[in-house]
Amino acid sequence: MKYFDYLRLALKNLSRQKSRTVLTIIAITVGSLSLILMTSLVIGIRQSLIDQFKNLGAFNLVTVIKDPNSVDSNNLMGTGGDTSEGKMINDTTLTEVEKINHVAAATPIISVNIGTVRLAGQDKKTWPNVVAFDPRSDVFTVPIIAGRNLTTSDMDKVVVGSRFLDDFGYGGKANDLIGKKVILNSKMGGGGSGVDWGPPPEKPPANADDSWYKAQGNKGVDIEAEIVGVADNGTVGDGSSYINIAWARRLNTQVSWQQDKNQPKTGDQNSYYQPTMTLVKNDNFLDQGYSSIILKVDDTANLQSVASAVSKLGYGAMTAQSMIDQINKILTMVGVVLGVIAGISLFVAAIGIINTMIMATYERTKEIGVMRACGATKSNIRRLFTFEAALLGFWGGVFGLLISFILGLLAKTLVQKYGASLGNLPINNIGNFPWWLIVGVIAFTTFVGMISGLYPAIRAAKLNPVDALRYE
Amino acid sequence: MIELKSVSKSYQMGDDTIHALDGVDLVVKDGDFLAITGPSGSGKSTLANIIGGLDEPDGGKVLVNEQDISKLDDKTLSNYRNHEIGFVFQTFNLQPTYTALENVMIPLIFAGISSAERKKRAAECLKAVGLADRMAHLPSQLSGGQRQRVCIARALANNPKVIIADEPTGNLDSKKGEEIVGILKELNRQGKITIIVITHDPSVARQAHRVINIKDGRIS
Numbered sequence: 001m002k003y004f005d006y007l008r009l010a011l012k013n014l015s016r017q018k019s020r021t022v023l024t025i026i027a028i029t030v031g032s033l034s035l036i037l038m039t040s041l042v043i044g045i046r047q048s049l050i051d052q053f054k055n056l057g058a059f060n061l062v063t064v065i066k067d068p069n070s071v072d073s074n075n076l077m078g079t080g081g082d083t084s085e086g087k088m089i090n091d092t093t094l095t096e097v098e099k100i101n102h103v104a105a106a107t108p109i110i111s112v113n114i115g116t117v118r119l120a121g122q123d124k125k126t127w128p129n130v131v132a133f134d135p136r137s138d139v140f141t142v143p144i145i146a147g148r149n150l151t152t153s154d155m156d157k158v159v160v161g162s163r164f165l166d167d168f169g170y171g172g173k174a175n176d177l178i179g180k181k182v183i184l185n186s187k188m189g190g191g192g193s194g195v196d197w198g199p200p201p202e203k204p205p206a207n208a209d210d211s212w213y214k215a216q217g218n219k220g221v222d223i224e225a226e227i228v229g230v231a232d233n234g235t236v237g238d239g240s241s242y243i244n245i246a247w248a249r250r251l252n253t254q255v256s257w258q259q260d261k262n263q264p265k266t267g268d269q270n271s272y273y274q275p276t277m278t279l280v281k282n283d284n285f286l287d288q289g290y291s292s293i294i295l296k297v298d299d300t301a302n303l304q305s306v307a308s309a310v311s312k313l314g315y316g317a318m319t320a321q322s323m324i325d326q327i328n329k330i331l332t333m334v335g336v337v338l339g340v341i342a343g344i345s346l347f348v349a350a351i352g353i354i355n356t357m358i359m360a361t362y363e364r365t366k367e368i369g370v371m372r373a374c375g376a377t378k379s380n381i382r383r384l385f386t387f388e389a390a391l392l393g394f395w396g397g398v399f400g401l402l403i404s405f406i407l408g409l410l411a412k413t414l415v416q417k418y419g420a421s422l423g424n425l426p427i428n429n430i431g432n433f434p435w436w437l438i439v440g441v442i443a444f445t446t447f448v449g450m451i452s453g454l455y456p457a458i459r460a461a462k463l464n465p466v467d468a469l470r471y472e
Numbered sequence: 473m474i475e476l477k478s479v480s481k482s483y484q485m486g487d488d489t490i491h492a493l494d495g496v497d498l499v500v501k502d503g504d505f506l507a508i509t510g511p512s513g514s515g516k517s518t519l520a521n522i523i524g525g526l527d528e529p530d531g532g533k534v535l536v537n538e539q540d541i542s543k544l545d546d547k548t549l550s551n552y553r554n555h556e557i558g559f560v561f562q563t564f565n566l567q568p569t570y571t572a573l574e575n576v577m578i579p580l581i582f583a584g585i586s587s588a589e590r591k592k593r594a595a596e597c598l599k600a601v602g603l604a605d606r607m608a609h610l611p612s613q614l615s616g617g618q619r620q621r622v623c624i625a626r627a628l629a630n631n632p633k634v635i636i637a638d639e640p641t642g643n644l645d646s647k648k649g650e651e652i653v654g655i656l657k658e659l660n661r662q663g664k665i666t667i668i669v670i671t672h673d674p675s676v677a678r679q680a681h682r683v684i685n686i687k688d689g690r691i692s
Binding site: 001002005009012016366367369370371372373374375376377378379380465466469 | 521524526527546547550551553554555559561565567569570578579581582583584587626630
């Protein structure tokens with residue numbers, strides 16, 4: 001018997017009990033639909049995250065961090081890692097790593113000691129992650145959605161992260177934020193202390209006691225900066241805002257009033273001598289160095305060799321690969337959970353197929369007897385019923401894909417209409433099926449149908465032809 | 473030539489064992505027209521089914537052209553039914569959703585014959601039984617006699633050497649019954665097809681070259 005004849009007979013037989021066939025196909029359609037939606041959601045999230053990495057140029061970056069053992073930092077800038085441990089990163093390091101083969105460019109990164117940020121004229125505060133980099137270097141491009149990127153001469157300018165749009169009440173109005181002032185509050189403010197920018201800190205009065213210092217200690221230092229751009233933080237970003245590294249060096253330099261060392265201490269009871277206070281600068285950079293250095297590698301293929309060269313110098317090296325691995329790990333877990341949910345609905349659908357096919361074998365017992373009398377082998381009967389069950393699965397998969405496709409088009413329309421308010425939800429990926437998903441879903445549902453039809457088919461094939469012909 | 477040697481077959485009905493055939497010896501020559509008669513439950517149909525390769529004997533040999541078909545595997549036995557035997561049933565056993573033509577094509581599908589050839593041969597068979605103008609009709613649109621003709625056409629589809637008709641006139645009035653027997657006689661005479669008819673009806677049995685009577689599983 002020819003395979004095309006199996007197909008033709010199976011189609012004909014399924015069309016006999018139209019309503020039952022349709023109901024069974026609906027059950028599989030629901031199963032395959034959930035499978036497709038779950039899979040495309042995971043694919044969508046993954047693609048969205050990877051695209052954002054790509055936009056940052058992150059696939060060509062190696063981040064040099066201080067601690068060679070700290071490899072699991074979740075921040076590509078290396079600002080989230082431990083800055084106290086490991087080998088100091090300074091300009092010598094920069095020169096060293098720039099010499100590594102395949103390094104095309106390098107920028108040092110400083111995490112600035114900023115506690116809070118608020119828009120000038122507003123009281124609402126939020127906590128920023130201010131990253132300073134060298135705008136001269138061609139390492140990465142901050143993805144700007146409004147305004148401009150930083151230049152080397154920008155000293156009190158900031159590119160704020162897009163997550164501040166909502167915080168500042170500028171959701172969807174990024175352009176309106178350009179030119180506005182923000183107040184960055186440095187953690188380095190305190191009694192008689194400030195940063196090397198703007199007016200010097202208040203000089204402690206002669207009679208300053210512990211309570212004065214305590215009161216001053218909570219103040220911090222307000223630094224005004226102009227917003228020149230808004231950066232897209234995406235979903236992979238850490239909500240970073242960016243400033244020029246030259247300015248960051250100044251902001252990380254503490255200036256404080258200190259008593260002249262050559263004069264008697266104020267605590268000296270026998271002296272009426274008034275102490276002289278001098279303004280002393282303490283460059284934190286000399287103690288802490290850079291937070292990290294980001295290297296741009298000429299080709300993604302050389303990422304690992306550059307990372308190992310950095311490790312050999314005694315520093316930690318981080319690549320986007322390790323983050324992608326982590327994303328994949330999480331998404332695999334999410335995928336498994338969603339897959340189980342989709343699996344349950346497909347399992348229920350499979351039971352529907354088994355039920356339909358068993359009913360069919362009962363109804364068609366006499367027909368099976370006639371076919372056997374007309375020369376059908378056991379395997380002909382088994383294949384015929386398996387084909388019917390596989391067809392149910394096939395149509396379920398096809399309709400599942402069609403409905404997902406329609407849902408995908410709807411999602412795209414929604415994204416186009418309400419894109420901004422939907423945030424970074426990857427629903428616009430629902431309708432984007434890679435070819436392997438289309439083939440995979442149809443193959444899988446067909447396979448599920450085939451497996452479900454196996455038991456009824458074997459049962460039909462085993463029927464004794466004489467008994468089958470006598471069946472009423 | 474079909475030769476049965478000491479063929480026996482028994483069934484279990486609850487606690488009782490029914491001996492449907494009990495050491496039956498029979499020779500059916502090519503081109504024979506044999507009528508098997510006997511009371512209900514005597515073993516007539518069992519005998520026909522064993523000859524047709526639908527049932528296996530418990531003991532004895534069924535030699536078809538000197539080959540014992542009781543020892544064949546499913547594929548070879550199915551092939552034997554497909555090419556050598558044509559079955560005609562009392563209740564016709566036609567597919568209600570298939571047209572007359574499609575019903576006749578069923579054995580040809582299992583023979584692996586191409587679609588175009590199937591249609592051609594099925595149409596010829598229907599023409600041979602006088603149903604050239606009823607090919608596209610469903611069984612429900614045909615009379616009892618016409619349905620039985622479709623059944624005969626289906627039995628003829630693969631040019632079998634033997635047609636086994638189990639009570640072919642049982643569901644028909646005498647006139648239609650005579651027509652069916654007439655067709656079978658014609659197939660035997662012109663087509664040289666061996667006909668084995670199981671019947672209760674003495675008027676049908678009289679048309680055969682030879683009549684055997686079965687009682688309690690034995691030829692009497």
